[in-house]
Amino acid sequence: MAELPHIAPIGTEGYLVRFADRLDDAANRALVGFAAALEAEDVAGLVEISTALASVFVRFDVTRIARADLVLRLQALLDSRDWLTAASAAPPRLWRVPTLYGGAAGPQLGEVAKLVGVTEEAAVRELSAARVRVLAIGFAPGQPYLGMLPERWDVPRQTALSPRVPQGALVLAVRQFNLFANETPTGWRHIATTHLKLFQPDAPQPFVLRPGDELLFPAVSEHDWAMLETDPMGGAQLEEAT
Secondary structure, three states, X not given: OOXXXXXXXXXXXXXXXXXXXXXXXXXXXXXXXXXXXXXXXXXXXXXXXXXXXXXXXXXEOOOOOOHHHHHHHHHHHHHOOOHHHHHHHXXXXXXXXXXXXXXXXXXXXXXXXXXXXXXXHHHHXXXXXXXXXXXXXXXXXXXXEEEOOOHHHOOOOOOOOEEEEOOOEEEEEOOEEEEOOOOEEEOOEEEEEOOOOOEOOOOOOOEOOOOOOEEEOOEOOHHHHHHOOOOOOOOOEEEEOO
């Protein structure tokens, strides 16, 4: 098996820079930093840089940069620093997203709490205080996979799909949150809802979140949550993490 990080061709116009063979928090932090540095280099011929849970996908224009030249650039950047150390030194952005747990806004909160072995009230307290990180953006425009939660929240996905959860639904499975950008069916359990609109196509930056951002989902009352419905950001506040 090739030593990691490893650069491998994907099709005729892409490369995958793999940092781990499975989801690993340190590797994920490193690849997010690598992707940001690669974007900052503004390499002629690169047309897409996308991060996943354990790798970075790079797509290039074969008429503007040769494969060999691109591989040299990627390898030089990989060799330029210790990405694990560099990633841990960069302070991320922190979002606080007002969240309504349980009831109609989170009909499966009780089910999740029972699987974990806590009361609904204890589940809300713990999940409200859980600081999670955007591991990847995917499935729908601007939609984040968020983790990692403590080990006891390793709740399996459902065996059947819920036919519909709304935009802004906060769902939980396998020690991760997912925050839905659109109404959709899902196998993850729906525990809460926010008003944050993750994809804003008319904004200068259509995706609100980016890989490496950190989020908190503090619980708010039904009254306060309803007051935020018309807020373009759903009451979400951004600050620099420390």
